[in-house]
Amino acid sequence: MDKLWTVHWVSDALGIPVGGHPVLNEWRDLVEREDRCGLEPGDPFMVDPEYRVDIRLTRFFSRSSFAHLAKTTKVSYSTDYRVFFDFLWQRGSSKSSRSSAVAAQHGPGQRGEVEPGAGRAAPAV
Numbered sequence: 001m002d003k004l005w006t007v008h009w010v011s012d013a014l015g016i017p018v019g020g021h022p023v024l025n026e027w028r029d030l031v032e033r034e035d036r037c038g039l040e041p042g043d044p045f046m047v048d049p050e051y052r053v054d055i056r057l058t059r060f061f062s063r064s065s066f067a068h069l070a071k072t073t074k075v076s077y078s079t080d081y082r083v084f085f086d087f088l089w090q091r092g093s094s095k096s097s098r099s100s101a102v103a104a105q106h107g108p109g110q111r112g113e114v115e116p117g118a119g120r121a122a123p124a125v
Helices: 030-037 055-063 071-090 095-105
Strands: 006-009 044-047
Touching (some): 006 071, 030 055
16 A cells, blocks of 8 residues: 555644745645634644545534544544545545545534535645
């Protein structure tokens, strides 16, 4: 297995170095992007093996009952989710299956927080 899902965390003090590389210049508004998505420092986000952020999972992490968990619980759960998504990825499961699996695990009330057809965000750097 050469490609895996990865878990990352929103930083409270992130400086984007601009001017050194054209790709980094495209990310100088990262903090504003995170604010628009409702991400807070300490929120996790996951990057799939093709280096894309799944916006539906990100919304789940920041807007569901998951958002109110203790930091250590978030770390444990997101690590478990990563292993689960690796398992699904190896079997060719669709992105809808992954997001639905997370929403289903937390009850029908959580499904409304994942916007249908939200798609994925820009590739992660």
